[in-house]
Amino acid sequence: MIKVSDLSIPTLDDVNASNKKILLRIDINSPVDKKTGKLLDDSRIKAHAYTVKNLLERDNAIVILSHQGRPGDDDFISLQQHAELLSKHIGTNVEFIEDIIGPYAIEKVKKIEKGQIYLLENVRLVSEELIEAPPAQQAKTFLVRKLSPLFDIYVNDAFAAAHRSQPSLVGFPIVLPSAAGKVMEKEVSALAKIFNPEDSPKIFVLGGGKVSDTLKIIEHLSKNRVADRILTGGLVAELFAAAKGINLGKANMQVLESKGLLSLIPRARKLLLSGAPIEIPVDFITEKQNGEISEEPANNINGIIKDIGSTTIEIYSSFIKEAKVITMRGPMGIIEDERFRNGTKSLLKSAFESPGYVIIGGGHMISMVEKGIEINENKVHISTGGGALLLFLAGDKLPALEALHLSWVSKGGKS
Template sequence: MIKINDLLIPTLDDVDFSSKKILVRIDINSPVDPKTGNLLDDSRLKAYNSTIRELVEKGNSVVLISHQGRPGDNDFISLEEHAKILSKYLDTDVEFIEDVMGPYAREKIQNLEKGRVMLLDNVRFVSEELIEASPSQHAKSYLVRRLSPLFDGYVNDAFAASHRSQASLVGFPVVLKSSAGRLMEKEVSALAKIFNPDDYPKVFILGGGKVLDSVRIIENLVKKRLADRILTGGLIAELFAVAKGLDIGKDNIRVLEKLGILSLVPRARKILLMGGPIEIPVDFRVEKEGKVIEEPLNKLTGVIKDIGTTTTGIYSSFIKDAKVIVMRGPMGIIEDERFREGSKTLLVDALESSGYLIIGGGHMISMLGNVTVDSNKVHISTGGGALLLFLAGEKLPALEVLSTSGVK
């Protein structure tokens, strides 16, 4: 069992899934080339090797179910290509079924032999999957009622979709013996460290352009006293500088105004009054008249593009002493090579520290490049929206129902 907050979530170690027929919910939703309809990135598909291989090696027959895109969007496509890519990574044939819950799909599931793997088509082809409802309501859905009698158990390995209360995510645990998969277990075990009082100091490094998301996260961290230090960069740092009454220069104020961020100043001030351990940069790397220079916070004349050298050194000292480090969002405009240094330095320092590092968000992950990380001390989250809501203190329906379902 994994314990996180007040939840106890069963894993594959807590259930007897051997020589059974198992339905596995994965999340292989991937970016799609709008011109060709082909997948642009298949990293999410590779992530499920561990769970699927383990179930196959135990003599189970495995049926995979997932979504891809939303109706009306360019990436709302069949999962046929996904099946081919999964076959390559698993080194076994993953049979693609051009159906989800109709007679053809049910017949193929019934006849699936032990040790074989099958992928059903895009579950969002079924309109019920687009509805947000309670687990008990979804347990009565056609999707669950038609498929659940064909299976001996259900495994949810789709942490990235666990903030959704949809049929394939919350309906099956109500009626089937259920557990988290290995990827879900890894995600939840890593995030549980955030709530473990024995793992401190905890340092959160928050940057990037999604300011409202970061404000929500900081509010929760401060309210629950989860963070020992919150190190800010990017637009969130500028917001809190303004909230403290500091002058960041007319050009930077105009940027915040244009993006609608100034409306969050009262909210940021309230967080500061709560006593949040929020650090803002003391200097910045800015662009002024086409040149890159560093300026202290109290003498800003250029447009902020990265944190400065002094700030990087201060932040690095906090990282060095941390037991748990959470990084979400870059410190600067990393798309421009001139403004990657702050983010890159902090990432390297975090990787070299003795603390446990959780990396969330595609921008920070992209900076890893081909760097090999130690999975025992570094967790790269696949969470996306689920990770955001988790850090913001909101409940994740798919985890909640796994906990209440037990192992039946």
């Protein structure tokens, strides 16, 4: 059982998940090459393979639901490739069923035997899956009514889709005993550390270009007094510097204006005046029009800001090394250019070397974790859920977690 905020989330250890027919919802939505239609990355498939193997070891029959893309998009493709890759990572054949709730799928599922694994076709081929609604309403959909009588237990392992309130994510827990899978359990356990008052001090490293989203996160962290320090970088740092009255120069203010961020300055200023523990860089790496790169103090900027400077790295690293929980989302600089990755890489290095528990989220930040580096999974968590993690940090409820809690409580579990 995992307690996160006011929710009790049952895990596989809280239900009888042996010798059963299991309906497993995972999220193996992966990037697709537009020209060839081939999958470009199988990291999510590899992550969920651990849950499937765990369920297989418990002598279960397993039927998997997942999605890929959305109708009309280039990445809306069949899950046949996914089945092949999942088979490879599990070391056991995963039979692909080119159907979801039609007669063929229903008959196959009825006859599935212990030790067999089926992956049904892209669940978003069922139009109901594109509609978001409350769990009680989703429990009445054709998808849930046709499949649920065929199973003993529903397992949700799709943390990356936990912010959606679709039938395959919130409908089944209403009608079946339910639990979080191993990927979901790991994600929720990491999130629980963020809001556990005993795990302090907490440092949040927030950068990147999604300024409006990050501002919402900072407002939530500040209101609930979750963060001991918030270290800013990227456009987020520039916004707070401008809100503080620091002269960033005409060119950098034009960058903020071109991205529609000047209207956010009053919100940023309000946070600063409220005493939110926000740290702003004291120096930056900049690039001039002639291509010259230099390090400039924050109060005397002449070039375009590209990264945080060496003194800021030193200050931020000292905070990180004292933290018990470090949450990192969004890079410190323009990491698309190799010349401006030092700030992000340096802070990641400090986090990995610190004694604290590290949570890394967001595609850009994850991409900066150097390949080949040995990750201690007991102290570093790399989140699979971009949107779900963002919304959780911003204080929004995650419908899939709410549904698992509701299932547990409604079936006699103690809240």
